[in-house]
Amino acid sequence: MFESEDLIKMRAKLAGEAGAAYSQARKNDVQVMYKYLNPQPGEHILGFWEGNGFFCKFIAEAVGSQGKYLVSDPSAYLLDRLKSRFPMPQVEILVSSSEDLDLPAESLDKAWSFATFHDALSQTQVVANIYKALKPGGLLFIGDVFQGSSASRYFDSIVSKYREGGHEAKFLSEEFADSLCFVSGFKSEKVRVVELLQKWYFPSENDIAIFLYKILAMNLFPGDEPEKIEQTRQGLKDFFEIEYNDGMYELNWPMKAIIAEK
Numbered sequence: 001m002f003e004s005e006d007l008i009k010m011r012a013k014l015a016g017e018a019g020a021a022y023s024q025a026r027k028n029d030v031q032v033m034y035k036y037l038n039p040q041p042g043e044h045i046l047g048f049w050e051g052n053g054f055f056c057k058f059i060a061e062a063v064g065s066q067g068k069y070l071v072s073d074p075s076a077y078l079l080d081r082l083k084s085r086f087p088m089p090q091v092e093i094l095v096s097s098s099e100d101l102d103l104p105a106e107s108l109d110k111a112w113s114f115a116t117f118h119d120a121l122s123q124t125q126v127v128a129n130i131y132k133a134l135k136p137g138g139l140l141f142i143g144d145v146f147q148g149s150s151a152s153r154y155f156d157s158i159v160s161k162y163r164e165g166g167h168e169a170k171f172l173s174e175e176f177a178d179s180l181c182f183v184s185g186f187k188s189e190k191v192r193v194v195e196l197l198q199k200w201y202f203p204s205e206n207d208i209a210i211f212l213y214k215i216l217a218m219n220l221f222p223g224d225e226p227e228k229i230e231q232t233r234q235g236l237k238d239f240f241e242i243e244y245n246d247g248m249y250e251l252n253w254p255m256k257a258i259i260a261e262k
Contacts, residue, residue, distance in 0.1 A: 007165045008075050011217040015052055018214035025200045025211060029114065030058055032196055036259060037141050042066045043109040046133070048098045048126070049116035051078030053085060060088045070108075072096050098126040103133035110134075112141040115255070118169040127184040134262045140186075143196055143257040147171045151254055154239040162218040162231075177258045186260045196255040201248045208242065208251050209233035 033055055039045055039062035047055065051073030060069045072094040073079050079093040094101075098113075099122045111130045120126045130140055145151040152171045160167045172180075174193045181191040202208045209232040212218075221228035236242065241252040 003165055005075075005077055008077055010164065010219070012052065012078060012081065014214040014217050014219075018211050019052075019054065022202060022207065022211050025202060026054070027201065028199050030055070032143065032198070032257075033058065033112075033114065034062075036143075036194075036257060037110060037112050037139070039063050039067075039069075039110070044068045044070070044107065046103070046108050046111040046130070047071045047113065048101070048111065048130070049073060049113045049119060051075050051082065053078075053082035055114065056082060056086050056091060060086060060091050063090055065090055068092060070094060070103075072098065072101060097121070098129070101126070101129040101133070103129070105132055106135045106138075108133045108135065108138055110139045110141070112139075112143075114143045115145065117142045117144045118171050120170065123170060123172075123180055124183065127180050131184040131186065131262060136262055138262045140181075140260040140262070141257060142177075143255055145169075145171055145254070146177075146256045147173045149254040150239045150241075150252075154235075157239075158235050159216050159218065162220040164217055164219040167216075172256075172258075174256070177256075181258065181260045186262065190261040192259050194257050194259060196257055198253040198255050200251045200253055202251065203248065205236070205242060205249055206233060208236060208249060212236070 039059045041064040043063050044067060045059060045063060047069060050071050056071060063069055068090050070092045071079065071082060074097040076095045079095055083091065083093050098120055111134060134140065155167055155169055177193055178191055182188055202211065209229050213229050213232040218228065218232060221231045243250045
C-alpha cells in the first residue's frame with residue numbers, strides 16, 4: 001500500500017531541509033557510490049527507490065550525455081521534483097514501484113539502491129525484475145541497513161514509533177541476501193556482501209539530532225519542533241557511536257551491501 005501524497009510531500013520537505021542545511025553530512029555515502037557502483041561514461045544505470053534524488057547529479061554527470069540514469073519511484077510527485085532539480089537529458093524518470101518494474105531484457109549496465117531497499121514489499125520480485133533487465137556482466141548493488149545492527153534497532157525502537165506514517169521495514173540478513181540473489185538467477189560465486197562502515201559528519205551533536213529528526217520525519221514526538229529535536233538527541237547515544245575528530249562529530253551508521261554480477 002502506497003502512502004498519501006500529503007505524507008510524501010511532508011517528508012520530502014523535511015528531507016530537503018536536512019539536505020540543504022547539512023550538504024556535506026553524507027559525503028561518505030557519495031564515496032561509497034563511486035567505489036562500488038563506479039558509474040562510467042555511456043552506461044545505462046537504474047536507481048530504484050531514489051525519489052529524493054540525493055545521488056542523481058553525481059551519477060548523471062558520471063554517465064554523461066551518451067549514458068542514461070533512469071530513476072524509478074512509485075511517487076510521481078518526488079520524480080517530478082527530482083526532474084525539475086536535475087533537468088539533464090540523461091536523467092529519465094519512471095513512475096513505478098520496484099515490484100512492478102517491467103524494463104526491456106538486458107537493457108541495463110547497472111542497477112542500485114541505497115538505504116531504501118527495506119521499504120520494498122516484495123524484495124524477491126524486485127531483484128528478479130532487475131536480474132532480467134541487466135545485461136550479461138551487469139552489476140546489482142543494494143546498500144542498506146541489515147538485521148541486528150544498531151541502525152536497525154533504532155528504526156525498530158524509535159523511528160517506527162515516531163515517524164509519521166510509521167516505518168514497517170524488512171531489513172535483510174546476510175543469509176537472505178544470498179538466497180534472494182540465488183533464486184533470481186545470480187550465481188553464488190558472483191554474489192558478495194560487504195560491510196559499509198558509514199559515517200555522517202556534523203558540527204555538533206545537536207546538528208545530528210536535527211538531521212535525523214528531519215530526514216526520518218519523526219513528527220510524532222510530542223511537543224514543538226525544538227522539543228522533538230531534543231528527544232531525538234536524547235535517544236541517539238542509546239544506539240549509535242558518536243566520535244569527535246578534526247572539529248566534526250561523526251555519527252557511525254552501520255550498513256552492508258549486496259554486490260551481485262550477472
